[in-house]
Amino acid sequence: MIELDGLTKRYGTKTAVDHLSFRVRPGMITGFLGPNGAGKSTTMRMMLDLDNPTSGTVRIDGRHYRELDEPLKYIGALLDAKAMHGGRSAYNNLLCLAQSNRIPRQRVDEVLDLVGLTAVARKKSKGFSLGMGQRLGIASALLGDPEILMFDEPVNGLDPEGIHWIRNLMKSLAAEGRTIFVSSHLMSEMALTADHLIVIGQGKLLADTSMADFIQQNSRSFVRLRSPQQERLRDVLHGAGFVVVEAGNGTLEVDGATTERLGELAAEHQLTLHELSAQRASLEEAFMQMTAGAVEYHAHGTDVHGGGPAAPSGPVWGADSGWGPRAGSTTEGV
Numbered sequence: 001m002i003e004l005d006g007l008t009k010r011y012g013t014k015t016a017v018d019h020l021s022f023r024v025r026p027g028m029i030t031g032f033l034g035p036n037g038a039g040k041s042t043t044m045r046m047m048l049d050l051d052n053p054t055s056g057t058v059r060i061d062g063r064h065y066r067e068l069d070e071p072l073k074y075i076g077a078l079l080d081a082k083a084m085h086g087g088r089s090a091y092n093n094l095l096c097l098a099q100s101n102r103i104p105r106q107r108v109d110e111v112l113d114l115v116g117l118t119a120v121a122r123k124k125s126k127g128f129s130l131g132m133g134q135r136l137g138i139a140s141a142l143l144g145d146p147e148i149l150m151f152d153e154p155v156n157g158l159d160p161e162g163i164h165w166i167r168n169l170m171k172s173l174a175a176e177g178r179t180i181f182v183s184s185h186l187m188s189e190m191a192l193t194a195d196h197l198i199v200i201g202q203g204k205l206l207a208d209t210s211m212a213d214f215i216q217q218n219s220r221s222f223v224r225l226r227s228p229q230q231e232r233l234r235d236v237l238h239g240a241g242f243v244v245v246e247a248g249n250g251t252l253e254v255d256g257a258t259t260e261r262l263g264e265l266a267a268e269h270q271l272t273l274h275e276l277s278a279q280r281a282s283l284e285e286a287f288m289q290m291t292a293g294a295v296e297y298h299a300h301g302t303d304v305h306g307g308g309p310a311a312p313s314g315p316v317w318g319a320d321s322g323w324g325p326r327a328g329s330t331t332e333g334v
């Protein structure tokens with residue numbers, strides 16, 4: 001278990017991490033989500049005592065990192081995959097780490113095998129591709145067989161096979177009862193990986209919720225309809241007691257209805273339909289809405305506050321959740 005209490009980091013006038021308090025529990029994957037510059041890496045560095053907090057504390061199983069006798073056996077981390085000695089082979093990089101932490105040599109072979117690098121173990125790591133480098137970083141995190149693992153953006157730049165591999169590895173480590181803390185700025189990735197979510201923006205805690213609750217609160221289901229007789233269709237839907245939203249481009253959206261029911265209703269009134277499809281709001285969009293006020297770096301022409309070209313028109317729904325996720329939708333669910 002990792003416990004943060006009022007953790008704060010200021011660089012001059014910039015507050016990178018702002019009174020963060022949360023717990024990371026064992027036996028599950030906790031996703032640490034936030035836009036670029038939100039303070040994820042700074043928080044993780046402080047957890048590992050690589051940076052001093054301005055105030056607040058981090059406890060690992062009740063103790064400060066510095067009080068852990070052999071830290072690699074408690075907590076393993078991949079923060080920066082490039083932080084290896086490029087002139088050394090993968091094997092020697094891991095061997096140095098093992099020897100300085102009193103970890104037996106055979107464990108080096110084990111972790112190389114676990115991450116699939118046995119065949120290139122004697123090659124210098126500076127020639128490694130991004131994916132191979134990430135695997136080597138993960139091997140070093142696993143070296144001490146720790147109960148707690150932290151990965152900072154582990155899927156960045158990986159191909160689909162690599163992403164799939166890391167996801168399954170984290171799941172199997174969590175299933176063994178370990179504590180897994182993984183950062184990302186992609187909600188869609190976290191939705192497939194994490195059991196619990198910590199969301200931050202500009203260093204502040206925005207949400208601490210189970211993934212299931214987040215999905216339940218943000219996966220709005222609705223039916224989209226398009227008809228050359230739109231006016232009549234709208235009247236018929238209203239008449240049947242449905243709340244209809246005009247979503248632009250000649251489409252209507254109806255919450256709380258099935259495609260079957262609406263299709264039959266249209267047929268009863270001999271209305272032609274050009275589209276009748278079940279939709280789900282995108283979790284990525286819900287995340288963007290949640291962090292909209294906290295995004296520091298965004299491209300010109302991208303209106304993260306909604307209403308711009310990236311956000312379809314329409315009323316905000318779910319306002320009582322406080323996040324107002326509405327924009328964007330997908331038929332795939334995430």
Ligand SMILES: Nc1ncnc2c1ncn2[C@@H]1O[C@H](COP(=O)(O)OP(=O)(O)OP(=O)(O)O)[C@@H](O)[C@H]1O
Binds near residue numbers: 014015
């Ligand atoms: N050593 C430093 N000196 C000054 N400012 C820093 C330093 N390290 C981080 N910052 C600032 O602190 C803020 C948080 O940065 P951090 O790298 O923790 O964000 P992040 O959430 O990891 O972002 P990303 O998704 O881009 O990796 C940023 O505004 C960054 O510019």
Ligand SMILES: [Mg+2]
Binds near residue numbers: 040041042152
């Ligand atoms: Mg970072």
